[in-house]
Amino acid sequence: MRINGIGVGRGIAVGAVLRMAEPIPDPLDSPRVADAATERSRLLAALAGTAAELAARAALVDGAARDVLEAQSLMAQDPSVIDDAARRIDAGQCAERAVFDAFGSYRTLLEGLGGAMAERAADLDDVCRRTVARLSGVKAPEIPASDRPFVLVAHDLAPADTAALDLDRVLAIVTAAGGPTSHTAILAKQRSLPAIVGAAGCRDLADGQLVVVDAPAGCVVADPSRAELAGARARRASADAPCASTPGALADGTHIPLLANLGDATDASSALALGAEGVGLLRTEFLYLDHQAAPSVAEQTARYADAFRPFTGRRVIVRVLDAGADKQLAFLGHEHEQNPALGRRGLRALREHEGVLGDQLRALVAARDLTGVELGVMAPMVADADETEYFVALARSLGVSSVGITAEVPSSAVLADQLAPLVDFISIGTNDLTQYTLAADRMLGSVAAFQDPWHPAVLRLARLVGQAGATAGIPVGVCGEAAGDPLLAVVLVGLGATELSMSPALLADVRAELAGHTLAQARELAALAVAARSAADARAEVSRRIARS
Numbered sequence: 001m002r003i004n005g006i007g008v009g010r011g012i013a014v015g016a017v018l019r020m021a022e023p024i025p026d027p028l029d030s031p032r033v034a035d036a037a038t039e040r041s042r043l044l045a046a047l048a049g050t051a052a053e054l055a056a057r058a059a060l061v062d063g064a065a066r067d068v069l070e071a072q073s074l075m076a077q078d079p080s081v082i083d084d085a086a087r088r089i090d091a092g093q094c095a096e097r098a099v100f101d102a103f104g105s106y107r108t109l110l111e112g113l114g115g116a117m118a119e120r121a122a123d124l125d126d127v128c129r130r131t132v133a134r135l136s137g138v139k140a141p142e143i144p145a146s147d148r149p150f151v152l153v154a155h156d157l158a159p160a161d162t163a164a165l166d167l168d169r170v171l172a173i174v175t176a177a178g179g180p181t182s183h184t185a186i187l188a189k190q191r192s193l194p195a196i197v198g199a200a201g202c203r204d205l206a207d208g209q210l211v212v213v214d215a216p217a218g219c220v221v222a223d224p225s226r227a228e229l230a231g232a233r234a235r236r237a238s239a240d241a242p243c244a245s246t247p248g249a250l251a252d253g254t255h256i257p258l259l260a261n262l263g264d265a266t267d268a269s270s271a272l273a274l275g276a277e278g279v280g281l282l283r284t285e286f287l288y289l290d291h292q293a294a295p296s297v298a299e300q301t302a303r304y305a306d307a308f309r310p311f312t313g314r315r316v317i318v319r320v321l322d323a324g325a326d327k328q329l330a331f332l333g334h335e336h337e338q339n340p341a342l343g344r345r346g347l348r349a350l351r352e353h354e355g356v357l358g359d360q361l362r363a364l365v366a367a368r369d370l371t372g373v374e375l376g377v378m379a380p381m382v383a384d385a386d387e388t389e390y391f392v393a394l395a396r397s398l399g400v401s402s403v404g405i406t407a408e409v410p411s412s413a414v415l416a417d418q419l420a421p422l423v424d425f426i427s428i429g430t431n432d433l434t435q436y437t438l439a440a441d442r443m444l445g446s447v448a449a450f451q452d453p454w455h456p457a458v459l460r461l462a463r464l465v466g467q468a469g470a471t472a473g474i475p476v477g478v479c480g481e482a483a484g485d486p487l488l489a490v491v492l493v494g495l496g497a498t499e500l501s502m503s504p505a506l507l508a509d510v511r512a513e514l515a516g517h518t519l520a521q522a523r524e525l526a527a528l529a530v531a532a533r534s535a536a537d538a539r540a541e542v543s544r545r546i547a548r549s
Contacts, residue, residue, distance in 0.1 A: 005174070005199030006452070007218035007539070008188040009486065009509055012236040013151060013172035014229065017209045020154035020161075021141035024133050027096035032089065039095040040086050046095070046134040050127060051076035057160055068123060069160060075127045081106055096135045103128035126158035143170075151211055153202050157184045167191060172213035174202045174220055189484055189506055196220055216487055217543045218536075247277055248500070248511050252518040256493055258511055259315070259501035261479060265307035271504040275511065278315035278374075280427065280501020281479035282307060284360065288321055294356045300363030301370070308371040317376040317427065317477070317501075319406065320360055322346050346381025347391060358398060365399040378404035378427055383411045388422045406479070408432035413461035416468035423474065428465055428497070430480025434458050452535035453482035459495060459530045459538065466496015475499055486513035487542055493519070494526025521549075 032039050051073045058069035075081070081102050088098035107124050133140040143152065143161055149171050154161075156177035162184065170193065178184045178197035188195035194215040196202075205211065205222060212221040212232040221228055248258035259280030260271035271279070287295055287303050295303075308316055323345065350357040361377065368375040379391040382405040395403045401424075407413050408429035420426060430453040435441055437458050440450035453459075462478075469476035477499040482488050484502035489510045492500065500510060517525070525542050532538035 001201075001204070001222040003174075003196075003199050003201035003205075003220040003222065004536075005196040005202070005218055005220070006178075006185070007215035008185045008195035008197060009192060009215045009506075011172070011192065011194030011213075011215050011509075012232050013194045013213040014224075014232055014236070015149055015151045015171040015211065015213075017153050017205045017207055017211055018144050018146055018150035019205070019207055020144060020152060020157075023141060023155055024129055024136070024138060027094075027100050027132055027136065029097050030094055031092050032094040036090050039089045039098070042135060043085055043089065043095040043099055044082070046099070046131045047076050047082065049134050050131045053130070054127070054160060072123050072127050072160065075124055076131065078106070096132050099131050099135065100128060103131075123158070126160060129158075130160075151213055153205050155203075165191075165193075167193065172196075172215075174199055174205070174211075174213060176200050176202050189503065192505060192509060217547065218539055246275075246511070248514055250493070250514055250517055250519055250522065252520075254519045256497075256514055257315075257499040258507050259317070259477070259499060260504045260507070261501050262307065265303065267504065268307055268310040272310055274504040275507045276504055278311055278317075280317050280477050280483075280499060282316060282318045284318060284321055285323065288323065294359065297359050297363045297366070300360060301366040304364055304367035305370045308367050308373045308375075312372045313374070315374040315376065317378060317404070317425075317479075318364055319378050319380055320347075320357060321350060322380040323349055347379045347387055348381060350379075351387070351390065354394070357394070361395055361398045361400060374402070375400070376402040376404055376425060378406055378425070380406050380429070381409060381432075382406065382419070383409045384415060385418050385422065388419050392422055406432075407461075407465045408436070408480075410437050410461060413464050416465045417471065420465075420468040420472035420474055425475045425477065426465055426469055427477040427479045427501070428462055428492075430458065430462070430478060430482035433461060433480070434482075437461060453480065453485075454488060454529065454535035454538045456530050456532050456534070456538055459491065459526070462492060462497070463495040463526070463530060469498070470496055477501055484510060486510050487539070487546070490514060490517050490522050491526045491529045491538075491542060494522035494524070495530075 054069050054073040054076065058066045058073065084105060085098040085102035088101055089095060103124055130140045143165060146169055149169050151172045151174060152170050153174045156175050157173065172194040173184060173188055174196045175184050176199060184195060185197050194213050196213055196215065196218065199220060202220060209222055210224065212224045212228060214221065214232065224232065248256040250256060257277045258275065259278045260276035261281040262268060262271060262279055263283050264286040287300060364375060364377055377395055377400045382388055382391065388405055391405065392403045404423050404425035404427060405412065405419065406427050406429045407416065410433065412419060413433065416426065434451055434453045434455065438450040438455060466476050475498045476496055478492050478497045479501040482492065483500040484506035486509045489500055490513055502510065525545060528541045528545060529538040532541050
């Protein structure tokens with residue numbers, strides 16, 4: 001039996017299935033039996049217990065996992081949720097249903113805000129389910145324990161579950177829900193764990209059943225034949241072969257610089273250790289989000305210099321402040337918008353507050369001079385030649401010698417032949433390019449199936465940028481999540497990308513995959529992908545061609 005889904009990474013695993021229990025069902029909308037005071041006490045105790053549990057788990061992990069778990073712990077103590085649930089209890093509901101409906105209202109609110117706030121809705125669901133489980137006297141589904149390695153099969157994994165994964169036991173993950181940007185997919189990428197998400201057919205798998213999890217092919221093979229097992233093990237051995245942290249290159253020697261996406265200065269050293277040749281995207285929002293007023297040039301210079309120093313002599317590309325949408329800043333005059341992802345964000349907001357943009361550019365130039373990096377600065381959300389000329393002129397007037405733009409608005413890709421001659425480089429932001437091309441909010445779970453950079457419409461836009469860059473003789477990078485998908489990275493190179501930037505944990509897999517293909521072969525795979533009818537077909541066509549070669 002072959003079960004199809006969305007593959008994450010380039011790993012292949014062979015092992016026995018161990019299923020995670022299904023999520024607990026929604027509580028019945030039954031009237032309360034106890035008095036309101038008793039139910040409110042039960043509610044507060046359950047929420048406090050959930051908050052404590054999540055805080056304890058947060059203390060055991062680091063990085064993004066800790067941040068998510070700490071945020072979830074705070075959700076369990078949110079006064080607005082507590083007050084809403086208490087009112088529902090006073091109106092006659094039992095505590096279980098009251099807290100379920102209160103979190104449901106909060107979820108609807110977050111989804112309506114869009115962006116990163118909508119992404120938190122999934123985290124909220126986990127808090128809700130854990131609290132309902134406590135009130136019901138049942139145990140919330142957990143990662144099953146085993147003294148042997150296993151393939152974990154689940155409906156989906158919550159942040160608290162993913163943080164608890166034992167990589168000495170879990171060989172791979174298969175989930176019925178989720179998409180390429182879900183928590184499960186992101187965790188699997190960061191930890192180089194083979195995964196198949198969105199595999200609805202995995203519900204038919206049984207504990208102990210032998211499976212092959214083939215992430216590059218996007219499938220799970222149940223009860224594999226001897227030949228299928230032998231082939232999977234041979235491919236796994238090849239994929240697991242150590243690949244030195246050499247510069248990224250194709251099989252014919254074509255250099256494809258592999259760069260790191262960084263959110264602040266803290267990950268710089270680890271990125272170098274993992275083989276990053278430089279930085280393809282340094283996000284600068286970390287310096288602004290906690291400020292009521294824009295930080296001074298001196299403060300910015302010091303913080304940027306901290307991020308730059310590990311990369312002295314190397315290329316560092318910085319994206320200027322990408323505020324708006326889910327990152328609202330009062331000092332940029334942001335107000336409520338019905339659809340902020342399509343509103344005053346990125347360069348649009350900065351252009352109205354040129355003083356903020358000018359100070360940031362001055363600080364970046366000062367930090368460059370202090371550290372000796374090869375600095376490139378790019379603007380987000382550029383739509384046309386007018387915006388491009390504005391940013392290039394301002395940046396160069398303030399001493400930036402390498403000025404670029406992100407191609408994430410479809411118009412910038414369509415007009416790439418006009419924009420490329422105006423800049424020193426272009427970086428394709430596949431996350432936003434995908435959501436805008438397919439009209440699918442990348443933070444909204446209900447349209448997650450559309451948020452797939454393998455879609456031929458997205459790839460055709462990327463090809464336009466690649467062609468324009470080649471004609472103008474400038475580098476074309478990719479800094480979205482797509483660059484960290486090993487197979488898609490090869491396709492992007494075939495479409496004209498000359499450098500790739502990704503989460504540092506993904507560098508090794510992408511380096512290894514690139515090394516197996518020539519530029520001519522990458523172009524052949526790209527032609528297959530752009531000719532496909534859907535994202536799934538594009539991925540499958542490329543996987544089949546590679547499997548036959």
